[in-house]
Amino acid sequence: MAMSKVKKSAENVVLWRVMLMIAVMVLVFCTLLARAAYLQIIQPDELREQGELRSLRSESHQVQRGMITDRNNFELAVSVPAFAVWVDPKVVHDTKSWEQTEKWQALFAVLDLDFKQEIAKIKKSPKKRFFYLKRQSSSAVADYVRQLNLPGVYLREESKRFYPSGEIAAHLVGFTNIDGQGIEGAEKLFNQVLTGTPGERTYQKDAKGRQVELLSVKSAVPPKNIQLSIDQRLQSITYRALKAAVKSYAASSGSAVVVDVHTGEILAMANTPSFNPNNRANVNQHRFRNRAITDVFEPGSTMKPVAVLSALEFGTVKQDSIVDTTPFKIGGKRFADPRFLGDISLETIIQRSSNVGVAKLALGLPKDYFVVAFHELGLGEVTGSGLLGESSGMFSLSRRWSDLEIGTLSYGYGVAVTTLQLAKMYATLGAKGVSRPLSILKLPEPPEGKRVFSEKNTDFVVHLMESVVKRGGTAPQASVPGYRVAGKSGTAYKAIKGGYGDELSGFFAGVAPVNDPQIAIAVMINEPQSDVFHGGEVAGPVFAKIMGSTLQLYNIAPDENQIETLSRKDLKEDKHGL
Template identity: 50%
Template sequence: MKRRKLAKKEPMLTGWRFRTVCGVILFAFVALFARAAWIQVVSPDRLRQEGDMRSLRTTLTSTTRGMIMDRNGEELAVSVPVQAVWADPKQVHAELSLEKGQAWKALADVLGVPHETLMKRVENPRRRFVYLQRQVTPAVAEYIRRLRLPGVHLRPEERRFYPTGEINAHLVGMTNIDGSGIEGIERGFNEWLTAQAGERQVRKDRTGRIIEDLGVVSEAREANHIQLTIDQRIQALAYRSLKRATEYYRATSASLVMIDVKTGEVLAIVNSPSFNPNNRSQYQSFRARNRAVTDTYEPGSTIKPLIVISALENGVVNADSIVDTSPGWMRLGGKRVSDTRNLGPISVQTVLQRSSNMGMARMALQETPEQLLDTLYRFGLGIDSGMGLVGESTGLVPQRRRWSDIERATLSFGYGITVTPLQLAQSYAVLANGGVRYPLSIVKRSQPPVGEQVVPRQHADAVLHMLESVVGPGGTALKAAIPGYRVAGKTGTSRKAIAGGYGSDYVGLFAGMAPVSNPRLAMVVVMNEPQGDKYYGGDVAAPVFAEVMSGALQLLNIRPDAATQEQFQLAGQEANSVPHT
């Protein structure tokens, strides 16, 4: 049977289905268009913020801490580039970095950290940042970079370096590991030396590459350099001499301060023992203090020239007066004041030359306490120097409603009052400069300072020439003489105070200036608690003065002014035949 062929039926579109599909497509298109318009035109901020959070970054511009230099531009503190090693523990675990056992052992070895300690630092996978080592050298950083440990990164930072080491440690100070000053000039002028990093906004892709620089957020502030008044040549000479003397006399500590009497600039300020500021692992705060400005001492006989000026100014004596020291001792309030022997009637110059306590007491008892204290204040004792050094002490100038005779007498030869080596050096600079006091400075000034006449010039000059005899034949400081130069100064030896009185330890001092014909330099040397038979200022401090002052005069090309060489040969022959104080 023959099948009947069926004719093909043409497909037909149902009208309502077609319209429905077109309507749905049109609605979806309108909805998408409306949503896009809403996001991009009406309310674009949220998505813009989301995008910015994923791509915008703020970068810091590199900054360098300011340098510290001496008066001649020699660098005393500089910043050198180093690297910090840090890890992202989450990345370390996510990328199976710990499976590279040998590389982690090599990292521990190069960092000098035990392998177990290193592993503990990255064991928490929730942490995102941990320091492995700070301030590693560029060579170590390059070695670590070649290890290619996932999760271990490097970031640039700075390390403070002190080329002169322990010579300037107490003055310049040091910074902590984050670059903030913690001692000395570094701390006192921290804000001045610190730079402020600038900020720039950039856009980065997912790999961290910068694809767009959007401009500056905040401007960087450059660090400022500091030029000190210190002369590094004199500073090094002073430190070597002081350190050698400290070890030779087995002193607990020692300090030296040198001042330019014409400007008030501090040319040298050193202490012994010192420390190495480049080795922070051995840092101890008690070794870091600048003893020349923080520690105070009873000045002993070095205060006598100031008391003589007070007596001259108040009409108690004249420069050519005779003071009767007979019988060589006296009792005041149950206490005994005496000289080593009865010097009898002597001139004011001889009172200083032979360091007569009796002569000083006779003069002081004819003055009021107010007159004595006023003179000491005008010389800068009992007040801050204004240099801004960390931990500076003002010393102690006693204030009492009632003064006994023994208190006035002992004040005249340096007991009952405390001063810092810096203050004592300033007072001798005033004396050497004809009674003109300049404000002390440790930072180089742009303008010359203005001095103040604090005591009459004729009295200051008279006492200056009296003090020249202390270093000459018959004086107590023959070891302070410098061949070719006229030197003036005063020795001092004071006993250390203890609870209830004075102990058996001493402080040996020498304060002086040179050249006498036109004084340029004033210097103080303090030897704290020297051990052995020699503890007088003329024995332990005067030789240091002579060595350092001689070198400084030559370094500064200051002309010799001594009359004849024979005077110094004669002084040397009599060095062992004079009393000490």
Template identity: 50%
Template sequence: MNKKATKYQPTTVAWRFYLVLSVIALVYLGLVARTAYIQVIEPDMLKKQGDLRSLRISANKVHRGSIVDRNGHELAVSVPVQTVWADPKVVVENNALAKVDHWQALADVLDKDVNEIKARVTRNPTKRFVYVERQVSPAMANYIKQLKIPGIYLRKESKRFYPAGEISAHVVGFTNVDDKGIEGVERVYDQLLTGENGKKRYRKDAKGHRIEVIEDVESVPPQDLVLSIDQRIQALAYQELKGAVKAFKASSGSVVVADVHSGEILALVNSPSFNPNNRANTAIHRFRNRAITDFYEPGSTLKPLTALIAMEFGSVESDTIIDTSPGWMRLGGSRVSDPINRGKLSITDILVHSSNMGTTKLALSVPKQFLLDKFFDAGFGEETGVGLIGESPGIMHDRSRWSQFELATLSWGHGVAATPLQLARFYSSLANGGVKKPLTIIKGGNDDPVFGAEQRIFSASSTENLLPMLEAVVNDHTPLAKVEGYRVGGKTGTAIKAVAGGYGNDYVGLFAGIAPLSKPELAVVVVINEPGGDLYHGGEVAAPVFSRVMKGALRLLNIAPDQEKTAAQQISDKELTHV
């Protein structure tokens, strides 16, 4: 019995063994293939998943640079604020919505509807970031922090603040909620003011410890921007302009004050303006910088240019007498006339009485192309070089055919349109001895290769002869433009606004002038658009503003008064010398 038992040998079914062996081999080969596929053919997915769990980026944000005036007074600064944001996933997982009183307190401090906030946070529970409110004050942020609502967090940001408010709003402009410049110099110099944020990419372990720094990019600090604006003169000009627009029931107005030697703009204001710190419910048209975007027919303010062109060509001298009798003339089928027959007039008298007849004869005394070229040389039909967004080149037609009547109207400042800024540059050229310089809003000048170069457009002798004529205009015809203690030269302008198909019923009153004439320093242009009262002439609505702005600016800059000497005396002296 035992013998038989020892002789028994268990048998194994071969196919079962090989089946199990094959399954093991297939599983092993599948794992190898999957491993090779993941690591060799398509490794990015695992890397991405690993990075999501371990890779972090910390930003080193820089505040936007400040904008200051030429004396260092702040016009735009960045102040620290906080942004309230939510992590919907954390809110849902912690049942944070059950804290009804806390959510109501959050809504109250943000002045929002509590149901609206909850709906925004819970609209997509899988999201990890939702804005609740941007740019809240530190006090509000501290209150929200103390509520300790799960999933509600704070993040540091900065907000732009404009200390000068509406006074410098059109020049400085403003930024949007993401601190990107969208108007004024904030937009033009956005990159310079923004700088570049730094960042650090690092890897952390499961416990949150930093184990590897992968990339460390240093931040590029922003630069502060120094404008040519003198905020004292800016405030004075705005106050005077705002009062005039209201007093004369005008729709708008602009004032430009320029340094005639450097081309720096010391003041550029418009009325109505807006508060850049609170733009809610502000009409969009108020954001427009009218001094650079709106153009008008400058009217009689360009008659000095016509007189200067005639003297420059040599068809007349400063003491030439022009016969304007009988006070009217026909050019083609159109009539040119003065209100009365003024007879024989000197060039000074032509400007003092703003004679259309005299100006026409001066214009027709020079070749057509010479006249047109000088208008273009004076800067009409081109930008001033200031570089602000939205600047208009105005209108100056460049065509081959001009009738004599068109040339006559051009000589009075009709058929051409200019911005207040262009007019300021032209009068700066007169004050600067016939040298045209680009205007700049940046202290220190314009480095633009196109607009940065100065250009002589008139001889020094011709402009020197013109200045006492402009002084006579003020002394004999526009007493409201006088400035006590200073010799002032300038010219009024009153133009009917053009409409589709001709001219309408609205006026523009202008005055452009320079001072002190013994050594010109400043050019000031005042435009009062659509005055609504009985007074609408430039000498009535714009000249008083010019006088007060020029007087204040000269005193603020400590420019010494010059010795009083009337234009009539100067012309008399020249006549004696000539004899």
């Protein structure tokens, strides 16, 4: 009886163990089945992604960034080969290559990096697989790194942007960041066109890394080159003349713009202080600003031709009219010239820069008519250049202008413009009253333009402005030997909170040759600190240098009557010498 119970108990234990094993096997099978169902049905993408990580490969074919050239195909921005030096900390740890101390010291020395800091960074990241040591290194540095042959240190080909013209065209051309994306100037403006699209090749590989199937090929879209309207020869002349003047007069800054009268193309645009786009380390951010398009100023007497032209257009005066320049008051504000000029002609108003003369002409016009004239010349709106960051200046058509404001507007107060806007205004005068948008790109055909003033009156005013650079005018320093030049100087105090301060700016803008204007130039010298500060004195010589060089560079023939005048003068001097 006892033996029967023991036997039965043993059978129960065996049965229990068998049932337990069966239950465990069923549970494992169900778990596996559930996991397989989850991966295959509910979340198949993750499994597919893991498989592709092991077998799918993509190769990218990078394209070089397009070039930026001037109108004569001189290279202003090019891409040159460079190398990125990077490190795989895991490989460094696995091979203990950091024990080669001398080689690591040599590596960090050539890369201009701190040895202790960088080696500590590598040692603290034993599982990290990638970080850069240095970007855009030269080929010579890359060769040196190869010779060191340090395990875990690798090279990757990339490109670096190089600017042959350096600081001369820095504000206009701009620059890219370390990843080759434009962040200033033309580089940013035309970034998408210059970049292109890299090609890509996707394929499957086997366990040994061999290609087994080509899945797709995406062809690279090459970038396009950009041809700017500027002439690098003229750009260099403009920059050097401007830089010399700013230094000579201890000014805080300066800008100059040269425009083709008949096309609206910007032939040169310079600012100083500038910067070297090839080495921007420790450069103050304010130097990156393109002052010719961002900084606004009250243009002073450079606006006086607008008052004369508006009066001629409306018919309140004729070409031979005489204007009484007796001082007068409006609301306590006295309008007077430094020296009483009496009854003077329109030419004398421009030549002697009479505030009273232009104020009386402006006040004799309907206010709306006079204000619209400024708008027609492009004030209060961008020039059409498309340059990033361009200011529209400060000028309102809709405000209610008082008589006092109209009077001061006639000689350039109550309106703020950029150097680029001033150049466009004088280009319109040079084009005999036809306004064209400005362009930073070389144009296949000049735009048609819009006539805003009559040819007869505009041409007459341009001839009046010729007197400014002659003896008795406000800017004889702006004359160009052998050529007839027309322009207007300006000097204006700078506005501060509550009025005007002691700082001022000097300007000169003009066109040449007078009989058939081809070139318009505007020059601004900001805050000259020397005893010489009037626009004709500080900006006039810069204008003369740039204009003279431009006319010669483009083989524009000297005016015949100027040649005759100079010849008679030379003969007289020769006789005197005898």
